[in-house]
Amino acid sequence: MRPAGGRSRVGGQAGDGPSREGGRTADAPRRDGPSRDGRPSKGALRDGRPSGGPLREGVRGRDGAGRPSRPGERPIRPGERPLRPGERPVRGRDGDGPPRRSPAGPGGPPRRPGPPPRPAVLRLGSPRRRINIALMAMAVVLSLFAGRLVQLQGLNSKTFQAKAADQRVTPEVLPAKRGSITDVNGNELAVTADAREIYLDPKEVKETQRDLIATTLSAELGKPKDGIAAKLAQVDKRYLVVARDVDPLVARKIMGMGFRGVGSKPTYRRLYPGGTLAGGLVGFVGDDGFGLEGLEQAYNKTLAGQDGQQSIEIGRGGERIPMTRSTRVAPVPGRDLRLTIDRYIQWAAYEAIAKQVKAVGARSGSVIVMDVKTGQILAMANAPEVDLRNWQATRAEDRGNKAAAEVFEPGSTNKVITAAAALEAGVVAPSTLFTVPDNIQCADKVLRDAHPHPTEQMTFAQILEESSNVGTIMAGTKITDQRLHNMFTAFGFGAKSGGGIPSEEAGLLPDWQEWSGSQRCTIMYGQGISVTALQMASVYQTIANGGVRLTPTIVAGTTDEKGQLVPAAAPKQTRVISELTARQLAGMLEKAVAGADGTGGAAAIEGYRVAGKTGTAMRYDQKCGGYCGYTATFVGFTPAEAPRLMALAVIQDPKKDHYGGTIAAPVFQEVMTFALKTKKIPPTGSTSLLR
Structure with a gap:
C-alpha cells in the first residue's frame, strides 16, 4: 500500500x-526497530531486504x-541518518565531511535536539612541505661550511698553516759573548762572564703567592719589594724582567724555590776588574749590551759579535712539542780588543793625578804617557774617573775620556810651536839675542809676562827656558801669520788625531785670516787657541821623535775568528819639522827643566835628562761666560838625548795654586819615574844637549 x-x-x-x-x-516518527505490535515496521529489513x-x-x-x-545523489555514509523532510545537505567550510541538516521549514515539527557539537580539531598542514623547507635550510648551511672548508684547506691553506706555526713557534735570541778588552800584556780590563736574567710571568703567579715572591726576590736580588710587587700585579703581562746580570749561583737558588711564574734565562754580564782603572777610556755597556761610552762604544761592532737565534714549537703549557721542527743559528762571539795601555803605568798615572786634583781642589785632571818611537799610548788617566762597576753613580760629565774630549787653552806649552816655526824659517837660532821688556804693545792691547822684570838681554833659548810671553812674541813676529798657522796645522791642531781615540775632539784653530790684531800675538804663547791634552802630547812626541809625527794609537790589535791576535796597522808618520830643529828644541826644553831659571825644575828625575815645558793659561768657562780660573800643564820627555817616553799632566781649575811648574810638574815627575822603571829604561846621565 x-x-x-x-x-x-x-x-x-x-x-x-x-x-x-x-x-x-x-x-x-522514525522507527528503526520493530513496531509496537511486534511486527516489523516499514523499512525494516526482512531476509536481508x-x-x-x-x-x-x-x-x-x-x-x-x-x-x-x-544519479546525482550522494550515497548515505555508514552511521549517517537520512535527510528529514525539508532538510538540505549543508557542507562544512572545507566542503568535505558529512552534510549538516538544515532546520525544518516553516510549519514543520520542531527539530529534535541532536548530539552535542564536536570540539574543533586543528588540522595540520602537510608535513612534506615542512621537511622540504628544513632540508633546503640545511643545504644552505652545509654549503656555507663546505665553502669555508674549501677556502681554509684549499685556497688559503698555506697562509693559515704559516699563521698556526707562528703561534706555536717561539723564537729565542741567543746572545753572543762580548769580546774582552785587555791591556798590552793581556791583562783584562773588561771581560764577559755567564749570568742569568730573572723574569716574571704574572699571569701564572697565584694571588696568594705574590707577597711571598716579592719578599724573597727583593732579599735575594737586592731590588725594592714595591717594584717587584707592582710587576706581579700586572696580570695581563707575560714577561717582565726583574733583574739582569744575576750571578748563576743566586739564580739557581731562586729557581730551586719552585715559585710558579718566576723564570731564569741564560745571558752574559760585563765585568770590569779594574773598577776605575782606565774607566773613561774603556767605557761601559748598557742593559741592552751595547757600548755607551769609551772604547766599548767606539768598537762596539767588533766587541759585540753577532747574536744567534733559536726557534722551537711549544704547546699551550709552555712545554716543547716533541718531534717538531726547530731551527738554530749559532751566535758569533765578539772579538777581543788589545790596547796599548800598560795596566801598571795606567794605575800609577791615575793615582798621581787623582791625588793632586784633590790636593789643590781642582775640577779635574788628566795624564797621558806615550811611547815616543811608536806613538802608542801607555796610559790615559782622568780624575775624577768613572767607576765601571757602578757607572750610574758617576755624574754624566765625569764619565767620558777628558784627556781626549776636554778642550782648553794650552798656554806656554804652545810656545814650542812658535819656536819651531821661527827656527824652521831660519829667522832665529837658540843663541839669538833679544832685548826683552816685561810688556809689549800688540795692536790695541798691552801684553805682559807672568812676572814683572826689568828689560834684559835674553837668548831665544832663555826666552823658552823662562817662558817669556814678550820674548816669544818678539820672535814670532819675524814670521808671517800664515806660516805660523801652517805650523799649527802640521802639528795636528784643529783636527782629530785619526787614531780612533774615543770621545776625541778637534779643538779650535781659527783661520789666520780671521786673527784680530792682538790675537795674532796671544796665539803665539797659547791664548786664543784651544786644544786637547792628546793634541798637546802629540806635539811633544813629534819633537822627541826627531820631528816625525806618529798618529797616536790606543789599539794594539784585535783577535780573529780563531782567537789569534791580529796587530793593528802601523801608525801614519808625518815629518813636521827637520831633525835639526827638533834637536834644538829638545835642548831648549831641557834647559827649561834643568836650568837655573827654568820653570820646570819640579819635573826633574834623578839620573835622567828631562826636557819639558810648563804652561799656565787663563781658563775659559762657558758657565761664567768668560775666563774663570786657570789651566796648569807640564809636558815633557826623557831621556832627552835619546827620548823613549813622553808624558803630559794637565789640571783644570785648581783652587790652591795655579802654576804648571808647581802643581803639574810634580805629577809628571811621579808618573814618568814609575814608567821608566816599568819599561826598564836605564839612567843616562845629566849632560845637557846644549853646550
Whole structure:
C-alpha cells in the first residue's frame, strides 16, 4: 500500500509527502526497530531486504546497504541518518565531511535536539612541505661550511698553516759573548762572564703567592719589594724582567724555590776588574749590551759579535712539542780588543793625578804617557774617573775620556810651536839675542809676562827656558801669520788625531785670516787657541821623535775568528819639522827643566835628562761666560838625548795654586819615574844637549 500524497523526491521540501529515502514520512516518527505490535515496521529489513516493497535503483537502506543511489545523489555514509523532510545537505567550510541538516521549514515539527557539537580539531598542514623547507635550510648551511672548508684547506691553506706555526713557534735570541778588552800584556780590563736574567710571568703567579715572591726576590736580588710587587700585579703581562746580570749561583737558588711564574734565562754580564782603572777610556755597556761610552762604544761592532737565534714549537703549557721542527743559528762571539795601555803605568798615572786634583781642589785632571818611537799610548788617566762597576753613580760629565774630549787653552806649552816655526824659517837660532821688556804693545792691547822684570838681554833659548810671553812674541813676529798657522796645522791642531781615540775632539784653530790684531800675538804663547791634552802630547812626541809625527794609537790589535791576535796597522808618520830643529828644541826644553831659571825644575828625575815645558793659561768657562780660573800643564820627555817616553799632566781649575811648574810638574815627575822603571829604561846621565 502506498501512502497518500504521492511520492517525495530526495531532498524535497517539507510537507511534500513521504520520502522514499528512508521509507518514512516527515510526520511519522522514525522507527528503526520493530513496531509496537511486534511486527516489523516499514523499512525494516526482512531476509536481508527492505520491507515495503522493492527499492528503486540508487536508493540504499538506513545502513547504507542496498542498491546505489540515483544519479546525482550522494550515497548515505555508514552511521549517517537520512535527510528529514525539508532538510538540505549543508557542507562544512572545507566542503568535505558529512552534510549538516538544515532546520525544518516553516510549519514543520520542531527539530529534535541532536548530539552535542564536536570540539574543533586543528588540522595540520602537510608535513612534506615542512621537511622540504628544513632540508633546503640545511643545504644552505652545509654549503656555507663546505665553502669555508674549501677556502681554509684549499685556497688559503698555506697562509693559515704559516699563521698556526707562528703561534706555536717561539723564537729565542741567543746572545753572543762580548769580546774582552785587555791591556798590552793581556791583562783584562773588561771581560764577559755567564749570568742569568730573572723574569716574571704574572699571569701564572697565584694571588696568594705574590707577597711571598716579592719578599724573597727583593732579599735575594737586592731590588725594592714595591717594584717587584707592582710587576706581579700586572696580570695581563707575560714577561717582565726583574733583574739582569744575576750571578748563576743566586739564580739557581731562586729557581730551586719552585715559585710558579718566576723564570731564569741564560745571558752574559760585563765585568770590569779594574773598577776605575782606565774607566773613561774603556767605557761601559748598557742593559741592552751595547757600548755607551769609551772604547766599548767606539768598537762596539767588533766587541759585540753577532747574536744567534733559536726557534722551537711549544704547546699551550709552555712545554716543547716533541718531534717538531726547530731551527738554530749559532751566535758569533765578539772579538777581543788589545790596547796599548800598560795596566801598571795606567794605575800609577791615575793615582798621581787623582791625588793632586784633590790636593789643590781642582775640577779635574788628566795624564797621558806615550811611547815616543811608536806613538802608542801607555796610559790615559782622568780624575775624577768613572767607576765601571757602578757607572750610574758617576755624574754624566765625569764619565767620558777628558784627556781626549776636554778642550782648553794650552798656554806656554804652545810656545814650542812658535819656536819651531821661527827656527824652521831660519829667522832665529837658540843663541839669538833679544832685548826683552816685561810688556809689549800688540795692536790695541798691552801684553805682559807672568812676572814683572826689568828689560834684559835674553837668548831665544832663555826666552823658552823662562817662558817669556814678550820674548816669544818678539820672535814670532819675524814670521808671517800664515806660516805660523801652517805650523799649527802640521802639528795636528784643529783636527782629530785619526787614531780612533774615543770621545776625541778637534779643538779650535781659527783661520789666520780671521786673527784680530792682538790675537795674532796671544796665539803665539797659547791664548786664543784651544786644544786637547792628546793634541798637546802629540806635539811633544813629534819633537822627541826627531820631528816625525806618529798618529797616536790606543789599539794594539784585535783577535780573529780563531782567537789569534791580529796587530793593528802601523801608525801614519808625518815629518813636521827637520831633525835639526827638533834637536834644538829638545835642548831648549831641557834647559827649561834643568836650568837655573827654568820653570820646570819640579819635573826633574834623578839620573835622567828631562826636557819639558810648563804652561799656565787663563781658563775659559762657558758657565761664567768668560775666563774663570786657570789651566796648569807640564809636558815633557826623557831621556832627552835619546827620548823613549813622553808624558803630559794637565789640571783644570785648581783652587790652591795655579802654576804648571808647581802643581803639574810634580805629577809628571811621579808618573814618568814609575814608567821608566816599568819599561826598564836605564839612567843616562845629566849632560845637557846644549853646550
